[in-house]
Amino acid sequence: MTTTSRDEILRRVRQALGDQPGTTPDPTTIPRTYQTTHATRTPEQRTHLLADNLTDYRAHVHHTDTTALPTTIARLLTDHGTRSAVIPPGVPTDWLSATTGIHIHHDHGELTAHQLDTIDTVITGCALAIAETGTIVLDTSPDQGRRILTLVPDHHICIINTPTQVVDSLPQALPHLDPTHPLTWISGPSATSDIELDRVEGVHGPRTLDVILIHDNRD
Template sequence: MTPADEAPVPATSRERVLGRVRAALGGGAASGTPRLDPAVRTYKESHVPDDPASVLALLAHNLADYRAGVHHCTAGDLPAVIARLLADRGAATAVVPPGLPPHWLDAVTGTQVVHDDGTLTAHRLDTVDSVVTGCALAVAETGTVVLDAGPGQGRRILSLVPDHHICVVEAPEQVVTSLPRALPRLDPRRPMTWISGPSATSDIELDRVEGVHGPRTLDVILVSSSPPSG
């Protein structure tokens, strides 16, 4: 090594930012292995009792409150409900992801089903009327369905570009009461979309209106062994 090589190399931005952080925290060295005191979590794990029927009713209420269409049915009735929603919409085409149970579509007539093989482009999907998916889970307290790109959910683009999204939630196993119950059941390494009602905006006079870029109609089908009467 020649003396010229010993001149200080200009620090990279990375080194400068980390150096400034350490200086700001009062020491030159790394701040050590941190551990948050679990005692700070004094908030509730859930705000409602674990009664499956009332949790499902809460989910239905909160979904509807943010203008999702909510439909109750049994597993046996599911194909008929999906077919009816597509027919009511007048959907000529509907895209479905890989892994969607094939019998869900048994009653569909008059709507051409497009199976995503991973090559459908955004432009192609823009010509598709509806999308049918399952979900990873649903959160009752917030009226949220979570898609994690797993089987029956598919690529994120599928539930985004078509203007009508039918999402099937299987109760009680896919329904949790609260966010603290939801997060441990989800794998953050998977890409996720959390959906609470159809697309909306509060950008005009801070008043909420539904329907901008995402699907403007969201139908959620809650499948359970004993749907509420009516």
């Protein structure tokens, strides 16, 4: 019987998984000897790389500390012309202590896609961020809320604590994430290009992404 390339690939997969008839492979026992990062970086260098890559993806990056965070959020809401915003249940109330004149919706799972489409901005935290790819990961924790919250409103303000929520690479990120949670991976504002490479933003997510990096240990 002739062995095809497909047969060989599947054989190697089964061999790597230790897949035997009647057994369930345990992914925790799979050897993971691949490289987990491409450089040795200090926490400061890691944060700078994240900021650079986020900017390359056309996100707007802002630097502040915990004390100035409410003022920064209020300024971004004003600059965007936000009239209404939505926050997940786990967002600290003091994040909005400097915000005035904006209707704040507190989502507890009842807002529909149609209602969210009438809201200008969503404000969330994140699970973590990946420096080498400029990616933010949301895992539906209380400060991030349901996936729909960050997919419908046209403007997303995302807060990242540095350096604790920043990892170098994707392989370093995965052990910190629960695979049973819905994960949203964000690399810049939503965008797509057609065959002529005409870029269109806001097709399947926020058109504008503001990322606030909190530095509480800056010199």
